[in-house]
Amino acid sequence: MATPEYILTLSCPDQRGIVHSVSGFLTQHGCNIIDSAQFGDAQSQLFFMRVHFSVDEAGIQEAQLRADFSQVAETLSMQWQLHDAHHKPRVVLMVSKIGHCLNDLLFRYKSGLLPVEIKAIISNHSDFYQLAASYNIPFHHLPLATGASAEAKRQQEQKVLEVIAANQAELVVLARYMQILSNEMCEALSGRAINIHHSFLPSFKGAKPYYQAHDRGVKLIGATAHFVTGDLDEGPIIEQDVERVDHAMGPEKLTAIGRDVECVVLARAVNYFVEHRILLNGHKTVIFK
Structure with missing residues (x-):
């Protein structure tokens, strides 16, 4: 059975601590970052991020990831989506x-x-x-x-x-x-x-x-x-x-x-x-x- 993998995409007002908050959340939930990219737009003052990660800790479900990350997202005024990386659209x-x-x-x-x-x-x-x-x-x-x-x-x-x-x-x-x-x-x-x-x-x-x-x-x-x-x-x-x-x-x-x-x-x-x-x-x- 394939290891669960997800892709998190987000945008929010640019501010200190965004990458730290996201990577810290993933660490706390037993996840491993496979690749990550981010961009801060000086004109729109928005920060954009895409993180591809695997869930290495047994028992961590997608519903839990969504519920828990929504709290992080609310704190930083994020618009975000979580996608199953194995899903074929x-x-x-x-x-x-x-x-x-x-x-x-x-x-x-x-x-x-x-x-x-x-x-x-x-x-x-x-x-x-x-x-x-x-x-x-x-x-x-x-x-x-x-x-x-x-x-x-x-x-x-x-x-x-x-x-x-x-x-x-x-x-x-x-x-x-x-x-x-x-x-x-x-x-x-x-x-x-x-x-x-x-x-x-x-x-x-x-x-x-x-x-x-x-x-x-x-x-x-x-x-x-x-x-x-x-x-x-x-x-x-x-x-x-x-x-x-x-x-x-x-x-x-x-x-x-x-x-x-x-x-x-x-x-x-x-x-x-x-x-x-x-x-x-x-x-x-x-x-x-």
């Missing part, structure tokens, strides 16, 4: 007609590189039902016609939320899902939905952004993964990366490079979420890598 993937990110995440999942349980794939198109079947993952085709009314969109989103709820999803990944989510949908998924897109925004919007970028002679191609919010493509950024390009590359080559970057950036963001390495700091994030 339940994930729902959403996609439209561009499948590179979906395919990449499924391969990482099947290969054991992504410690999650992918419970369902949702799409407004039927293109990837065979891909889902090859991984034995339920595929939900929930179409939404171009120019659909607000009521039709609301009904489709309600069905999406029903699938997410039925699978008790802890994370929803928009793996190139090309529908703008309503404010109500964003609110329902707050803090547990990640989106990926090219980093040309807001310069190159709409169809074929890599072709637009080629016409302008860009020298860097990038991708951004962020939390979904009601502000389109402006949620707290989780991960970004870039690749250099040059004048000799055509728009198809730029598109291929961009898609590779999107896959890597999204996979990193999902991993950070799964390993509880993301802490919100206002409109920004603290990422403990």
